[in-house]
Amino acid sequence: MGRPPDERADGVVSVVLPAYNEADTIEHTVETTLRTLSSFLPAGSFEVIVAEDGCDDRTPELAEQMAAGDSRVRHFHSDDRLGRGGALEHAFAAADGDVLVYFDTDLATDMDHLEELVERVRSGESDVATGSRWMPGNVADRPAKRGVPSRGFNLLVRTFLQSSLRDHQCGFKAFSREVFDDLRGDVEDEHWFWDTEMLVRAQRAGYRVDEFPVRWTPKGDTKVDLVRDVFGMGSQILRTWWQLMVRPRITRRVSLAAGAVLTVLALLLMTQYLDFGAVVDEMRTADPVLVAVGTLVYVLSWPLRGIRYRDILAELGFHEKASFLTGAVFISQTGNLVFPARLGDFIRAYVVKARRGIPYPSGFASLAAERVFDLLTITTLAGIVLVGYTVTGQTAELARTVVGADGAGQVAVLVAGFVALVAILAVATIVASAQSDGNLAGSLVRRASSDSYAEFVAGIVEQFVGDLQAVAGTRRGFARVGVSSLVIWTLDVVTAMLVLAAFDPGLATVELVSVSFFAVSVGNLAKVLPLSPGGVGLYEGAFTLLVIGLTPVGYPVAIGAAVLDHAVKNLVTVVGGYGSMLGLNVSLTTAVEETREVRESRDGDPVELD
Incomplete structure (x- = not known):
């Protein structure tokens, strides 16, 4: 290990080679x-550290x-893959120098530039x-498959993170x-x-x-890695942008104002799909x-939603x-009423992570x-009623109605049938995979990429699938959450x-x-595909x-009944959502106000994607 800070010699240069x-x-x-x-x-004024990162070839031995044959060389070994950033950080922390240098071991950058790199920092110029x-x-003359992604990445960093480089x-x-010691605790990426x-x-x-031009020659056949370059780098740019550019500007006043504005926006968006004049007219006759x-019954279903979510999280170890x-x-x-593609679900994952420290993989x-x-x-409810209609001979009439219809109604019923089939297959797959020791999703990620970041992503995917299996794969969890789901949707049907x-x-x-059970079940199945905010239009x-x-x-x-039923449910959701935003001080655009850094509390969890 390196000497303590007060024993380090001034002017010593430590060069780390991540290998x-x-x-x-x-x-x-x-x-x-x-x-x-x-x-x-x-x-005596420099050292070379080989930061060997969980190699499975002869690199550790060499x-x-x-290191044994030259006092200027040191070897840091890691049994586990730390990632390039993790290996560099650990090696720099233990290094003896007050000038910390690293470069790629393929020596793609001309080594004639090493003196300039070192002296810029050693002299205090930079x-x-x-x-x-x-x-x-x-x-640099780079192949397109490496140059184009590199230019795109640097453009995004300059644009979103306001870098001048x-x-x-x-x-x-x-x-x-000084820079390393000051910033290492803030830097979260390890890859x-x-x-x-x-x-x-x-x-x-x-x-x-400062940056300065170097002569650089591409070495090897490094390929563009979609897992690392698209998912990995992109997510880290967004995470850093949020932390540096957005979150510092969020105040309580801004958060509450944004919540109010977006709640109004939700109502305005609803007017694009619902004729509120017609709703009022129908309500006069109802x-x-x-x-x-009916409204009261629907309101009573919401505490049950919270209890069910509590039981799901309890199965994952969060109380x-x-x-x-x-x-x-x-x-x-409420976010799902405003944003398309069910983006409100991401807001919930953010809220429970920031307020209660539940990691993103477990939240999702x-x-x-x-x-x-x-x-x-809802598939089960629809199926039970459909069997009853089949027995009474009404299925044929229903089929003729659907075939002869056009517009949103026919599309909605077809979508509902497709979603029901997918739901049955998904549940069967999850329950079956819970009995297996393997994890197909993680294996597929590793097959798509051999990069160290792919291993990182695979770990997150495996935790996600494992958590999902933990809920659906045990009899107690399946029964408890299943019963509460049945009660929740029964109350939804009773409202309609x-x-x-x-x-x-x-x-x-x-x-x-x-007809209420069947119509509500099929209508909600049609809402699953995010073709409109809140599924408005498809449900009706x-x-x-x-x-x-x-x-x-x-x-x-x-x-009239369809419009009024959905309007009542959406209005209850909006009112409850805005009240919750006030109570938890959360807005839909920022997801959470003045969040503190939350680290995972359970040993062995992968690093979070903020």
Whole structure:
């Protein structure tokens, strides 16, 4: 290990070589590095550290031999893959120097530039120095498959993170000990984005960061890795942008104002799909007592949603109060009314992570588990009623109605059928895979990429799938969450039944109950595909088509009941969502106000994607 800070000698230069399976080149790289450093630094003023990162070839053996034979060489070994950033950080922390340098072991950057890199920081001219392949007049000749992604990445970093540098990825950098010690706790990435984040944060902290042109020659056949370059780098840019550019500007006043604005926006968006004038007219003819009772029944279902979410999280090892989780569900469902593609679900994952420290993989897995049980429940309800219709001979009439219909109603019913099939297959797959020791999803990621970041992503995917299996794969969890899901959706159906009854449709009780269960179930299945915010339009189409196809109720009453039922449910959601935003101080755009850094509390969890 390195000497304590107060024992480090001034002017010592530590060069770290991050190495993963470099048996063919590591000896040449170390020899070239020692020779180059000796040409401009006095003896005893530098060291070369081989940061060997969980290699499975002869690199550890060769590095140990070199360290034993030359006091200027040190070998840091890791049994596990730390990632390039993790290996660099651990090696720099233990290094003896107050000038910390690293470059790629393939020596793609001409070593004639090493003296300039070192002296820029050693002399105090710069706090951070980095080579650049993209400075005017010195653009590196790179293959398109490497150059195009590199240019795109650097453009995104300059645009989103307001960096003044042209090249953030060049593996040829030097840091002062002061910069490293000051920023290492803020840098969260442990992989390919680590040095980019160091450069960005150093600029934000007011340190002098300089880049200079270098001669660079591509070595090897490095391929563009979609897992790392698209998912990995992109997510890290967004995470850093949020932390540096967005979150510092969020105040309580801004958060509450944004929540109010977006709630109004939700109502305005609803007017694009619902004719509120027609809704008001229909409400005038409906029995207000039955509508009020239906509304109350729907309100009562919300605490049950919080209890169900509490039970799902409990299966994953997280124990939270149902009142907080009810608020989180309210907020996410309000977000789904505003944003397309069910983006409100992401808001819920963010809320539980920031407020309660539940890691993102577990947050998304809990949401997926909730969706799975929702789909299973409403598919089961629809299937039971459909069997009854088949026995009574009404299925043929229903089929003729659907085939003869057009517009939103027919589309909604077809979508519902597709979603029901997918739901059944998904539940069967999850339950079956819970009995297996393997993890197909993680294996597929590893097959798509052999990069170290792919291993990182695979770990997150495996935790996600494992958490999902933990809920759906045990009898106790399946039964408990399944029963609560059945009660929740039964209350949803009862709400619609009371609203339909308020229009005095002239239906017998059995007919009213059966058509309500079937219409609501199919309507909610149609809402699953994010074709419109909150599924507005699809729900009304399916509900109306099924009511007029299975009963003598006319179109005006059917559409009026569908619109009023969905409007009541959405308004309850919006009111509850805004109240929860006030109570938890959360807005839909920022997801959470003044969040603190939350680290995972469970040992063995992968690093979070913020």
